[in-house]
Amino acid sequence: MKSALAILAICASLTALTAAAAPSQAMRAGALLRMEASAPNVERMRAAVRAAVSEDEQVQQITQLGGLHTRDNASGMNDTILADLRVFAASPSRRVARSATFPLAQSVGAEEAIDILMRAKETGLMGGEEIAGELARALRFVPRELQLRYVQLIAAEPTRYGVEVLVSGFDSRLLEPMLPETRRAIGELLRRTPVDFPRPIGAFSFGDAARYAAWLHASALTEQSVSRRPYADTVLAQLDDPQLDPRKIIAYLYESEGRALMSKVGRRAPFAGAVRRAATYANSFPGNLTVKKLVDDIVDAWYELPQ
Secondary structure, three states: OOOHHHHHHHHHHHHHHHHHHOOOOOHHOOOOOOOOOOOOHHHHHHHHHHHOOOHHHHHHHHHHHHHHHOOOOOOHHHHHHHHHHHHHHHOOOOOHHHHHHHHHHHHHHHHHHHHHHHHHHHOOOOHHHHHHHHHEEEHHHHOOHHHHHHHHHHHHOOOOOOHHHOOOOOOOHHOOOOOOOHHHHHHHHHHHHOOOOOOOOOOOHHHHHHHHHHEEEEEHHHHHHHOOHHHHHHHHHOOOOOOOHHHHHHHHOOOOOHHHHHHHHOOHHHHHHHHHHHHHHHHHHHHHHHHHHHHHHHHHHHHHOOO
16 A cells, blocks of 8 residues: 555656646556456457557557466466567567566566566666666565575665665565565665655655655564564654654654554653654744644644553
């Protein structure tokens, strides 16, 4: 489930995209609609790829064809789709090859997926940021004996994107089946990639807030899994840091995880300092009505707790 701040960040991004939309954007958006994975639809999409009159159209059809490859082989035609994707991934057209590489990597075994993605990086077909994001997306589906390798490859990329994908929707169900060394590697990766608010102190970005809240939640869950340190202890140590940007306090406490933690702890005292700093920040920028609303909601939730 998307977090509240993440949804607000997405809405803001969509507003900006709509304002700058090109006439062909509606057509591209149509390519994102998923079709039912059935044999007739697979044949329909294979024919559409062959009949495409432009490279743009062919790329869109390949993307939809790849989406019909499912883990349960619902269409009964996974092998056929895979064979087609291998052909397209070897196309002399970089755009066509690229459009097939993503679904191909998602459709094969974990070891072959690494080979495909690393080869795409070496040939310049895909950038390191994209590789890291795809590895992070696939991590939960990878056999546990290969998950450490995936985490190491994500960590090797000098980009935050892989980490952002990794912590999106992060929960204990991802960590529990992992080998201890994989969980330790994730913890180390998160410690090396803290989230900062790059904008001036008076600016509050929902995107930055969502990224920080997801990072802190994932960090605390991982620390609990590795060292048995309680989740609340890790979070409160962060929020009580006097050097912490107060926007980070707002980011976490406004999220459902923050509200859940306040409810679980069940007392005002452990959160008093953090809530006070959040309120001070909001009062310092009275013209920012968005931040005022967020902090008012946090304070209201805090006052509902027993002293």
